[in-house]
Amino acid sequence: xxxxxxxxxxxxxxxxxxxxxxxxxxxxxxxxxxxxxxxxxxxxxxxxxxxxxxxxxxxxxxxxxxxxxxxxxxxxxxxxxxxxxxxxxxxxxxxxxxxxxxxxxxxxxxxxxxxxxxxxxxxxxxxxxxxxxxxxxxxxxxxxxxxxxxxxxxxxxxxxxxxxxxxxxxxxxxxxxxxxxxxxxxxxxxxxxxxxxxxxxxxx
Ligand code: GSF
Numbered sequence: 008x009x010x011x012x013x014x015x016x017x018x019x020x021x022x023x024x025x026x027x028x029x030x031x032x033x034x035x036x037x038x039x040x041x042x043x044x045x046x047x048x049x050x051x052x053x054x055x056x057x058x059x060x061x062x063x064x065x066x067x068x069x070x071x072x073x074x075x076x077x078x079x080x081x082x083x084x085x086x087x088x089x090x091x092x093x094x095x096x097x098x099x100x101x102x103x104x105x106x107x108x109x110x111x112x113x114x115x116x117x118x119x120x121x122x123x124x125x126x127x128x129x130x131x132x133x134x135x136x137x138x139x140x141x142x143x144x145x146x147x148x149x150x151x152x153x154x155x156x157x158x159x160x161x162x163x164x165x166x167x168x169x170x171x172x173x174x175x176x177x178x179x180x181x182x183x184x185x186x187x188x189x190x191x192x193x194x195x196x197x198x199x200x201x202x203x204x205x206x207x208x209x210x211x
Contacts, residue, residue, distance in 0.1 A: 008031075008033040008034070008059060008060065008061060008062070009033060009034045009036050009059075009060040010022060010023070010034070010035055010036065010056075010057050010058070010059055010060070010073075011036050011038045011047060011050055011051070011056050011057065011058040011059075011060065012035045012036060012037055012038065012057055013037065013038065013039070013040065013056050014037065014208060015176070015208045015209070016056055016057065017108050017169045017170065017172065017173035017176075017208075018055075018056070018057055018069070018070040018105070018108065018169075019056055019057040019070070020169045020172070020173075020208070021070050021074060021105075021165055021166055021169045022057045022070050022073050022074055022077070023202070023205075023206045024165050024168075024169070024202040024206055025073075025074045025077050025078065025086060025162065025165060026077055027202035027205065027206070028084050028086065028160070028165070028200075029077060029078065029081050029083055029084055029086070030081070030083055030084075031077060031081060033059075036060075038056060040054055040055060040056055050066050051066060051068045053068065053069075055068065055069065057069070057070050057073060059076070059077075070105070071098075071101060071105065074086070074087075074101075075087060078162070084160070086160070086162040086165065087161065087162050088156075088157075088161075093156070093157070096156050096163070097155075097156050097161050097162050098162075100145075100148075100155050100156060100161075100162075100163030100166060100167060101162055101163060101166040103141055103144065103145060103166075103167075104141075104145075104163075104166035104169065104170040105166060105170070106137070106141060107137075107138050107141045107142070107170040107174070108169070108170055108173055110134040110135070110137040110138050110141075111134065111135075111138055111173065111177065111178060113130075113134045114130075114131045114134035114135055114138075115177060115178075117130050117131050117134075135181075138178075138181065142181075142183050142186070142187060142190070143187075145167060145187075145190060146186075146187035146189055146190050149189050149190065149193060150189065151189065153196075154193075155167055155193070164193065164197060165197075165202075167193065168193070168194060168197040168203060171190060171194045172194070172203075172207075172208070176208050
């Protein structure tokens with residue numbers, strides 16, 4: 008298997024962490040989807056990474072579908088419960104964490120991609136409000152528990168860790184660590200795992 012990837016994408020990071028936790032190897036094919044010459048649409052017509060390339064030439068996207076598929080490939084370290092409320096709970100955590108990323112990326116693109124005179128501060132504020140509400144909800148739901156769901160690592164923790172790491176990487180002005188010490192406790196624990204360490208976004 009190969010993954011078309013960017014080293015700064017938090018969605019790619021989620022997939023890489025899931026692969027590492029499952030002890031499944033996949034080659035990273037680094038692609039700059041923002042460059043003029045990108046060929047990403049030949050694999051993913053939506054023009055986004057991550058995109059998983061299978062041996063038979065078929066492709067799987069987006070990150071939520073990829074991690075769901077990868078979790079079925081090996082019984083090692085099951086990350087998504089197989090059904091019912093448990094499964095819905097883990098996947099709702101993932102939606103919440105990915106939703107923070109979606110909101111932050113919309114805010115970032117507004118500020119970096121659009122010409123200055125077309126930028127809307129109201130739009131950026133709208134996205135950052137969603138981020139604030141979601142952080143609060145995560146903190147309340149986590150409470151004093153060791154993990155987001157159940158009593159072991161799941162996709163919920165991985166997705167939350169990727170969202171928190173992305174905030175530190177691109178939005179250091181969002182002071183979630185001070186406001187939500189329980190999220191920081193979880194984050195510091197996740198950071199000890201090789202899967203998180205090896206997928207840290209490059210700082211330069
Ligand atoms: C989001 C992927 C995405 O936005 C998923 O895989 O979960 N729901 C999808 N990827 C960004 C890179 S990044 O900001 O993480 C991407 O490829 N953007 C290119 C574009 O044209 O939007």
